[in-house]
Amino acid sequence: xxxxAHGKKPGLLSSALSLVIVFSLLFVASRVxxxxxxxxxxxxxxxxxxxxGALLAEVLEPLRMPHLTGYLVCGILAGPHILHLIDxxxxxxxxKVNSLALALIALAGGAELRISVLRxxxxxxxxxxxxxxxxxxxxxxxxxxxxxxxxxxxxxxxIGAMLGVSLLWGVxxxxxxxxxxxxxxxxxRAQGPLARYALSFVMSSDIVVVVTLAAAFTIAKPxxxxxxxxSFAAFKELGHELLGSISxxxxxxxxxxxxxxxxxxxxxxxLLALGFGAWEVLGYLNxxxxxxxxxxxxxxxxxxxxxxxxxHQIEWTGGLVYVVFFATAGAHLDVPLLRKLWPVTxxxxxxxxxxxYGCARLASRLAxxxxxxxxxxxxxxxxxxxxxxxxxxxxxxxFPGFGTDFKALGIAAVAVNEMVGPVLFKLAIxxxxxxxxxxSSLPDNPEPPSGGAPPALHEEPPGSSSGPASEGATAAxx
Amino acid sequence: MVLLALSAVGSFLVSGRGRGVGLASGLxxxxxxxxxxPSALGMVDRPMIDQFEPILQxxxxxxxxxxxxxxxxxxxxxxxxxxxxxGAFSALFTGALVFAAVFPLALLxxxxxxxxxxxxxxxxxxxxxxxxxxxxHVVRWAEARxxxxxxxxxxxxxxxSSDDFAPILASAVFFAMSASVGSSVHVAIPIWAFIAATAxxxxxxxxxxxxxxRNTDGHEVWAALIGTLLLGSGxxxxxxxxxxxxxxxMGITLGFSKHRGALRNLVRPTExxxxxxxxxxxxxxxxxxxxxxxxxxxxxxxAAIGARxxxxxxxxxxxxxxxxxxxxxxxxxxxxxxxxxxLSIAVGLSFALRMPGVIxxxxxxxxxxxxxxxxxxxxxxxxxxxxxTGDIEPPVVFTPPPPPSSEESLPSEPPEExxx
Numbered sequence: 001x002x003x004x005a006h007g008k009k010p011g012l013l014s015s016a017l018s019l020v021i022v023f024s025l026l027f028v029a030s031r032v033x034x035x036x037x038x039x040x041x042x043x044x045x046x047x048x049x050x051x052x053g054a055l056l057a058e059v060l061e062p063l064r065m066p067h068l069t070g071y072l073v074c075g076i077l078a079g080p081h082i083l084h085l086i087d088x089x090x091x092x093x094x095x096k097v098n099s100l101a102l103a104l105i106a107l108a109g110g111a112e113l114r115i116s117v118l119r120x121x122x123x124x125x126x127x128x129x130x131x132x133x134x135x136x137x138x139x140x141x142x143x144x145x146x147x148x149x150x151x152x153x154x155x156x157x158x159i160g161a162m163l164g165v166s167l168l169w170g171v172x173x174x175x176x177x178x179x180x181x182x183x184x185x186x187x188x189r190a191q192g193p194l195a196r197y198a199l200s201f202v203m204s205s206d207i208v209v210v211v212t213l214a215a216a217f218t219i220a221k222p223x224x225x226x227x228x229x230x231s232f233a234a235f236k237e238l239g240h241e242l243l244g245s246i247s248x249x250x251x252x253x254x255x256x257x258x259x260x261x262x263x264x265x266x267x268x269x270x271l272l273a274l275g276f277g278a279w280e281v282l283g284y285l286n287x288x289x290x291x292x293x294x295x296x297x298x299x300x301x302x303x304x305x306x307x308x309x310x311x312h313q314i315e316w317t318g319g320l321v322y323v324v325f326f327a328t329a330g331a332h333l334d335v336p337l338l339r340k341l342w343p344v345t346x347x348x349x350x351x352x353x354x355x356x357y358g359c360a361r362l363a364s365r366l367a368x369x370x371x372x373x374x375x376x377x378x379x380x381x382x383x384x385x386x387x388x389x390x391x392x393x394x395x396x397x398x399f400p401g402f403g404t405d406f407k408a409l410g411i412a413a414v415a416v417n418e419m420v421g422p423v424l425f426k427l428a429i430x431x432x433x434x435x436x437x438x439x440s441s442l443p444d445n446p447e448p449p450s451g452g453a454p455p456a457l458h459e460e461p462p463g464s465s466s467g468p469a470s471e472g473a474t475a476a477x478x
Numbered sequence: 479m480v481l482l483a484l485s486a487v488g489s490f491l492v493s494g495r496g497r498g499v500g501l502a503s504g505l506x507x508x509x510x511x512x513x514x515x516p517s518a519l520g521m522v523d524r525p526m527i528d529q530f531e532p533i534l535q536x537x538x539x540x541x542x543x544x545x546x547x548x549x550x551x552x553x554x555x556x557x558x559x560x561x562x563x564x565g566a567f568s569a570l571f572t573g574a575l576v577f578a579a580v581f582p583l584a585l586l587x588x589x590x591x592x593x594x595x596x597x598x599x600x601x602x603x604x605x606x607x608x609x610x611x612x613x614x615h616v617v618r619w620a621e622a623r624x625x626x627x628x629x630x631x632x633x634x635x636x637x638x639s640s641d642d643f644a645p646i647l648a649s650a651v652f653f654a655m656s657a658s659v660g661s662s663v664h665v666a667i668p669i670w671a672f673i674a675a676t677a678x679x680x681x682x683x684x685x686x687x688x689x690x691x692r693n694t695d696g697h698e699v700w701a702a703l704i705g706t707l708l709l710g711s712g713x714x715x716x717x718x719x720x721x722x723x724x725x726x727x728m729g730i731t732l733g734f735s736k737h738r739g740a741l742r743n744l745v746r747p748t749e750x751x752x753x754x755x756x757x758x759x760x761x762x763x764x765x766x767x768x769x770x771x772x773x774x775x776x777x778x779x780x781a782a783i784g785a786r787x788x789x790x791x792x793x794x795x796x797x798x799x800x801x802x803x804x805x806x807x808x809x810x811x812x813x814x815x816x817x818x819x820x821l822s823i824a825v826g827l828s829f830a831l832r833m834p835g836v837i838x839x840x841x842x843x844x845x846x847x848x849x850x851x852x853x854x855x856x857x858x859x860x861x862x863x864x865x866x867t868g869d870i871e872p873p874v875v876f877t878p879p880p881p882p883s884s885e886e887s888l889p890s891e892p893p894e895e896x897x898x
Binding site for chain 2: 011014015017018021022025026029032033039040041042043044045046047048050051054055319320323
């Protein structure tokens, strides 16, 4: 919906007008019929988030803001803490879309990783991973340790316990946001060294974080829980989880490649089934769904010739899902909590950004990266989202004593990074000159297709293909 | 997972490439749904069907949006105004006739509270809405199966695509009369205001959709369409309006935009994928218990079918009077217009979803019964009518030539026999 990119000013005005209408409609509905609790209430919320998110993204586009910031802001404004157009119940129901969105993100992320690109950037990735992980954890954890007097839940901690919590916070700080990275890359259609670096680093960092987290739990447990002993059991479990996820991901990838090649039709339904069903099953079996789907995408791209077709379909499906996903994330944002914790959150987020910047510069110099990566390599590392929230929830579960406060601080930090990170990354992509213009818009007066009347109830429409994506592409290209 | 698997199976089922294969009304899907549903084999139970309700609501909204986008069009061209008027009048006339036949009988069914005829009005209204239309799919079926092409085909096509507004308008009226059901608005608002609100909401969201699709591409067009549709349905439900009415008006509004052709091409492939699973789910919701327990309801349905016959025969007569090419079709034209299908069942389903119990069940059963009778009579009559007007080529039967005598040479062309 890039009216600005088309050079048509009325696009912006009409978007603003549409946005006002959409907000007003739901505002009136939520005030006139406030007690409505039907399924259609949730459906209205989905519709609103889709429309409002897309429209706000367009209105913010002249400010060079990323689309997903528009989606987030729309969710925050409409959510239960500000305008209350969408209630808590609907937000909770909509959270089910998260697994679908994350599955698509992981599949797309894996499918975007090409072996040739990874081989080329192996040196860059190795240095960046090593420095961001080791130096990042030490410095961010160290700062957290120093902030002890400002952290109410840590006031009574001894040095050992404080070291344990700081280690956990340090690991939390190394989590990135594959969804935000893919969202920006999808919007900007970026191609270039920075885009390649961002994608490969952020996707592979997920695996690194999972391993680091297991290590951090192993070390932190004896420090934080009196009587607990150092044990390698967590690594055994981790080994099962990682190897199992990779094995299942490989099998799934091969099956998906075979499906795309042999059937191709209704891939959307398969993706929906995977996102809603397989994600839950994998989680229940203690495998890492994100890693599994990433491996599956990687296999489809690199071990078959169906990668581009597959990626195109995911991008189409994801386009709609991401809007709802990010807008729901915005609606989820606990604004009162952020208001309460903002000073310490700002310090921690600012420090994390600075440390990421320093580490990125150092790693780029050591790896002899291209100038765009040297200059902007830190930008894709600021965003945080689902992975960080998942980790904070895990800390809460493992350490009930302080876990709840730790999680609250984590949520507040993620909220800030979620808002700032995408803006910074978009700025970096634009400044590095890697964005590409959007494709053409819907035709005004298309030629009527030959055949005249539309198809009968049982008739395949003339020239129709497997799904709406190809139809959309046809309409757009005609 | 089971529901998703069913959806996947449904998608595969409806993605067959057979041209003109299956029934014009799509009743085989209703029958399949009924067979697996709780009233027959019980393979799908009631709670599972209830889980599908939001999906059904959205499917119905999408279906009526498609109808709105197509209304008054024959393919990519506008239908002649006279045909549109005729179609609309026929549906209103038939609907009124059905109401007049059903309402007095509904009063005898003892479904009202003493001194209140509200339920009788709603049941008669719902049945009349469900029995008003001639399905536009019957002529498409004739085109696909018999290669029908010509003036009468166009007339019936325009007729079928123009009469759809009547059932939806009627549904909006009767939904407005029971607006308090399922809504949290408890303010006394006149019926006309509800109908006006339905139209205004549809117009507004249609306008928003037009503004949005102007400069968009790819998934953003879908985001605009799906977003407005879901928002419209949700808000309509919140106010107790008819969600399908809102999306229908949205479709009409978009039909007036210059992007109609492109949008039509975009949404066309989804039509079957939405309608046929919807019919399947409608079948699972079919519940004959209420009708079997109260025999008056059976009489009421029979009366509705009878009144529909009268209405459609009269409509056929009107078409023949006003249109020269239709005259050759004879009286079978009226019988051809008896076909009903997806929209009738969708109306019945809307009532079943909004007013579960005897009212909703009876309206849905009546809609399916009308479609069944229409299916038996309509397509055959249409074929005969189209053969008479020459819109369908008479089938050519090859008669083998007599064995050549030794003196004769082989004939250059085999003789043809025309079978009328």
